[in-house]
Amino acid sequence: MSESKSQFESGHEVPVAHQDAPGLQHKMKGPDPEDENVPTEDGGYQIYKAAGKLKGKRALITGGDSGIGRAIAILYAMEGADSFIAYLKEEEKDAQETKRKVEEKGQKCYLMATDLTDMKNCKAVVDAAVKAMGGLDILVNNAAYQMMVEDILDLPEEQWLHTFATNIHPLFYLSKYAIPHLSRGSSIINNASINAYIGRPDLLDYTSTKGAIISFTRGLSNQYVSKGIRVNAVAPGPVWTPLIPATMNEKAQKEFTSPMGRPAQPSEIATCFVFLASTDSSAISGQTIHANGGVVVNG
Numbered sequence: 001m002s003e004s005k006s007q008f009e010s011g012h013e014v015p016v017a018h019q020d021a022p023g024l025q026h027k028m029k030g031p032d033p034e035d036e037n038v039p040t041e042d043g044g045y046q047i048y049k050a051a052g053k054l055k056g057k058r059a060l061i062t063g064g065d066s067g068i069g070r071a072i073a074i075l076y077a078m079e080g081a082d083s084f085i086a087y088l089k090e091e092e093k094d095a096q097e098t099k100r101k102v103e104e105k106g107q108k109c110y111l112m113a114t115d116l117t118d119m120k121n122c123k124a125v126v127d128a129a130v131k132a133m134g135g136l137d138i139l140v141n142n143a144a145y146q147m148m149v150e151d152i153l154d155l156p157e158e159q160w161l162h163t164f165a166t167n168i169h170p171l172f173y174l175s176k177y178a179i180p181h182l183s184r185g186s187s188i189i190n191n192a193s194i195n196a197y198i199g200r201p202d203l204l205d206y207t208s209t210k211g212a213i214i215s216f217t218r219g220l221s222n223q224y225v226s227k228g229i230r231v232n233a234v235a236p237g238p239v240w241t242p243l244i245p246a247t248m249n250e251k252a253q254k255e256f257t258s259p260m261g262r263p264a265q266p267s268e269i270a271t272c273f274v275f276l277a278s279t280d281s282s283a284i285s286g287q288t289i290h291a292n293g294g295v296v297v298n299g
Contacts, residue, residue: 035071035074035101035266036048036071036078036101038271048271050075051079052080053079053274053277053279054076054080057076057081057082057137058083058133058136058138059072059073059081059140060083060125060136060138060140060174061073061083061086061142062116062141062143062170062174063087063142063144064140064142065085065088065092065094065097065098066098067266068142068191068239068269069085069142069143070094070266071265071267071269071270072140072142072274073085073101073102074098074102074105075267075270075271076107076273077102077109078105079274081138082107082109082133083108083109084109084110084111084132085109085110085111086116087112087143088113092113099111108133110132110133112124112128116173117169117170119169119173122170122177123173126174126177136181136186137182137183137185137277138186138189138277139175139187139188139189140189140191141170141174141175141190143166143170144166144191144209145162145163145166146163146205147163147206148202148203149204149205150202152204155204159205163205163206163209164208164212167209167212168209168216171190171213179229183228184227184229185279186229187277188220188229188231189231189234189277190213190216191213191236192210192217192234192236193206193235194236194237196213196235197235210235213233214235217231217233217286221285221286225286230276230285231285231286232281232284232286232289234269234272234291235288235290237258237263237290237293238258238263239264239266239268240263240266258294259294259295260293262293268291
């Protein structure tokens with residue numbers, strides 16, 4: 001039986017709202033994103049049922065202050081893992097809430113406000129995470145930036161550079177610095193997007209970085225799968241997070257749905273990250289899980 005009704009019944013529109021980037025979860029209007037409740041068969045929600053799949057594990061999660069990153073940290077905690085989350089200084093209040101929720105589940109959560117577009121900060125984050133947790137087992141590359149622009153002629157060169165500096169360059173740096181601390185059974189999980197497969201036209205720079213993430217995932221997996229370190233990706237479709245009111249116009253927000261009639265909740269995407277970090281996916285590497293609400297894509 002469900003404990004609560006779905007906040008987005010099939011066919012229900014996302015509430016239109018606007019924020020400045022990067023988007024803050026505590027300022028969102030309308031339903032709060034679900035970060036530990038998952039759907040039930042009757043259209044309601046119930047708390048995620050953990051099974052100790054990540055007991056004793058240590059995860060570094062970028063963008064862990066809100067949205068999908070927060071849900072990953074919370075579900076990892078429910079499964080027995082500690083987390084170290086990186087986020088922007090503007091997101092401090094959201095990050096503190098993530099920490100509270102993780103610790104409420106009985107696990108440790110370490111915080112570091114930093115700008116990962118700077119290579120030196122990526123090295124500092126990995127070093128701090130290893131020191132705080134005594135090691136590292138899981139790297140979740142989740143932090144991302146997007147901003148809608150309809151036409152390439154209107155896309156500022158500065159935005160193109162910033163999107164790549166945020167969405168793809170840190171994956172290289174963080175993975176390079178984390179791998180020496182990983183061992184057989186460890187996982188790197190990258191957050192990609194449905195947009196890499198459908199070619200969304202009003203998010204050209206974002207879409208391009210997400211395509212690069214898929215290729216990076218495959219190449220890095222081929223380097224390390226024989227050493228027991230698995231590298232995979234998740235490609236979400238529409239998900240109700242602070243990124244939506246902060247980066248999408250009114251028309252896009254009204255159309256923000258999927259074939260299942262609603263956007264996904266962060267918790268629904270986080271379950272994929274649990275699966276890919278656990279031994280349940282021990283034979284899976286170099287692959288992408290398409291948690292997109294029913295859009296059929298190739299790849």
